Amino acid sequence: MLNADRRRTLFLLIPVLLVLIGYVLYPSFETFLESIRKNGVYSLQNYQDFFGAKSAANFEALWNSVYISLLSVLFSALIGIPLAFIFTRYDFPGRQFFSNIAIMPIVLPSLVGVMAFMFLYGEAGLVPNAIKDIFNLSKVPFSIGGVSGILIVHAYTMYPYFYMTTSSALNNIDPSLEEAAANLGSNRFRVFWKVTFPLLTPGIIAAALLVFMVSMASFSAPFLLAGGYRVLSLQIYFSKINGDLEMAATQSVILSLVSISFLLFMRWYQNRKDYRMGSKGIGVHRSEVRNPLIKWMMVTLGILAMIVLLLPHATLLILSLVPDGAWTWQTYPTAFSLENFRLLFDTPHIWDPVRNSLIMTVIACVGVFAFGIITSYTLVKRKFIGKNLLDILVMVPWALPATVVGMNLILAFNEPSVFSFGKILVGTFWILPLAYFIRFLPLVVRSTNAVLEQLDDSIEEAAQNLGAKWFYTFRKVILPIILPGVLSGTLLAFVQAIGEFPTSVLLYTLGNRPISIEIMNQLRMFNMGQAAAYGMIQVGLISIVMFISYKFFDVKTENTL
Template sequence: MDFRMGKNNVFIAMKILFLGFFFIFFFFPLITVILKVLESDFSSFLSVLISNQKLIWNSFFQAGVSTFFCLLIGIPAAFIVARRNFKGKKFIKALSLIPFVFPSILIVISFVIVFGNNGWINHFLKNVFGLKEHIQFLYGFSGIILAHTFYNFPLVMRFVSDAWEKLDITMKESAKSLGADKFQVFWNVTLRQLMPSIIASASLVFIFCFMSFAIVITLGGIQFSTLETEIYRQITRNINFSLGAFLALFQFIVLGLIGLIYFYFSKKFQIKEKAVLEQPKKINFFEKAFLLILVCFILLPIIALIVFSFFNQGTGEISFKAFEKIFFSGNTNLLGTTALSSIGFSLIIALIASVIASLMGLIASLKQTKISLINVFVASSLAVSVITLAFGYLIGLKSGNLLIIALGHSILAFPFSFRVINNALNKIDEESLDSAKTLGANELEVFKEVQFPRIKNALMVSLSFCFAVSLGELGFILVLYDGIYATMPVYIYRLLGTFDLVAASAMGLILILISFIAFYAIEIYSKNEQVF
């Protein structure tokens, strides 16, 4: 018997609050986008797609290639983390969360420092090998794939390693006893058991890469546009709302279908608590080397920001001029805001968004007892892109206050909150709930005395993760208010527009330090919680 949702008035009110919130701040903006399409000649929908087939191809191609490389790196990393014993395993698992608290605009800055035309690698090649011309690593298609791989392979590693670590060895031993060799066991048993986690992680990576904004618009430029960046250009530069709406609707349909695939396989991906587990083996030299390369790949962008922020690039001496420049140079007229204001806006928005997203995630989890409508909410909110949602707010809500921004961010963070809290609630055994009810507890008392104490850590993880998601979000504010409420990512984006990489690195370092507080909180409270 499931007591997650009963007839108690408190839970009914919570359900009404959730439905009202999602209708006003999610479905209504999307409906306005659809209505904008219907205002035009809907029969031209196909012709619009044909005329923009290069954009569509770019979107699918870069997302597909990015997903391929994430799987190529993530699955071997998952194997080592799950099936090998070595010092620093907890450190490696912790590092896998870094890209998710590392805002995408910072990926751009750090990759420019390391891989750019005048970056560290090009300087190294010129000095050591005497190259006269720089090698193009970063800009265009290759740079997008490189950045997406860094940003998303840890998701594959974390998903698949969690599944691999908890595989029941019984089927594997049975196959061996029937004469199967190692390859046959892996292909017919292990891989089939891992397939739900692989498909779930791949579909999620594809969604993130398909609707990537900051990385594509800065590294891809005009020569490599995707649906997401073109929607932004049409509604902010060309003021062509009809075309923007057409492209946004098509993108939402595509991502909605991929989101359903993710949701289906993530539900099938269940970690058995009482499985007979295989003992990890000792790590070998090649596996250590592979992990070392991955650690360097993850940490290099952070090191780049620190070096660029604190060291004079001409003399190599420690310098604080970059921080003096952003806090005391008086660039308000140029950037439209001050550094302190951008920090304040970011913290306020992220705090409000994390609380609202976690509350909605809790309500959705408590009332999700095979209610298919919740599946629609989760899949839809996962599939909607930042630019599409912001477009709906622009033509639907037409409001310019900080609360609206925070509410939009909470929608974007909701899928993560739901996943964390719902997983925690699913771990509570039915016997505990039945016992509480038998002793006379009503639904609210069951929640207060049985459920809430067991999901407190999950709630903290949710708050921290949603805080980090909101903190690094760029596209929503750029579309909706053109940066009037300039958060730290907007401030950095404007600094990059003035080609001031040093000042952008300094503000980026402040942003990542705040993000790492959220990262630290996630690591403390996520001992037994699934973040994805």
């Protein structure tokens, strides 16, 4: 007979395994089976076609996806890490304000951000045409597009991940370690390379993983900025809409293998060394910039950076105030009104995508909040065989590109199964909340793990020794302590889900289309003002949630990473 502790572990482990097996492993296995099926017969023909000469486009798309993702990691790191050092280590006028502005790109959903960049820096964009008119040039001096456009958008939208993780790591470094190295004769570069950088490694690896995965799943930037540039996420989408599910499954498997391989490599690299330190509990020390010239140079650069960072948000606002048909052949908009927002409230069906996004995101976030707590507690505080394997399995939905998650669910739930309770989920309202739940569950688990790993087991044991039952101890002692970490992950899940496009474009129906899909539909119909109005609502919803979380719950998104 099992003792009470083992029964409790089993009680927690069973629902975790059921969810992960039913909605992560089973869909992935169905996709693999579809990839080795050709005209109803099992074979490797799809893989031969993928790598063969007649389908060279697939191999080109695979290389382009990896190439873009690696460069996105590099450029995001080159922006995010130096910014984190400047705002964390130096004190100058406006530092706190500028550091808050630095995370503003995170409130721009991917599709909305790409749209803003198109109207801001594209061939007909505001900035290139303004420069052309100011300097009386014959043509615009530049415009973004192609690979460079994708990388610019990725660097802008993804550098906050490096900025937040590096800032968090720098705040946790005991300055006495660096001071000791300097006192022993090491110069600044050697102190950074031998002391500071190794302690930043876990945070940098976490950000690199996040940026790589998001880049591999990138759909909006290649789709809108580089229509002829092949990436594998787009190839999966085109194969699906052309009805070639076998090739779409094969492409999904290949993309999954690349992403998971990168995940395992980065985990191996991080585990090579022990990055813990013996801290004295001394807070971070900021050096005041005393040189007036350098001080005001930093303030000036901060103001310029603020303008650049907020231009996409301002452009989106301007577009949302331009009535449809009022900006066609003109270089700049000449008429402004609230017509686009009025339509949202005057026409009931126009409001449907907003309501759908909110309902589906809230459903998914309630699920990841509750299930994330159970999963994280089981992984961190319970002992059982296969814990490392379960930990990797939890991270798989985040390691998989969003298009792959969508294809997995299509192939798994386009017919009744025990995990869909005998129903066909594809084509129903519930397929998208399920996709959001599976896709963003790792965010809550990771953020909660970070808090639970710092929680001494003696706290829980002391409560139980005083006569408290396990559930009472968990509810009154453990849950209040880990709540900031749980809310942190749930916040980021909300931010990601409310703007999710790649998964939605594969799974949506007319009845549950979210805001991101409606934005794409409005762009196809050249209703730019209406598309921007939807985009402003998305940005507004994300901003409100982030403000409430920071103001009332003291939630820090860097804990999630």
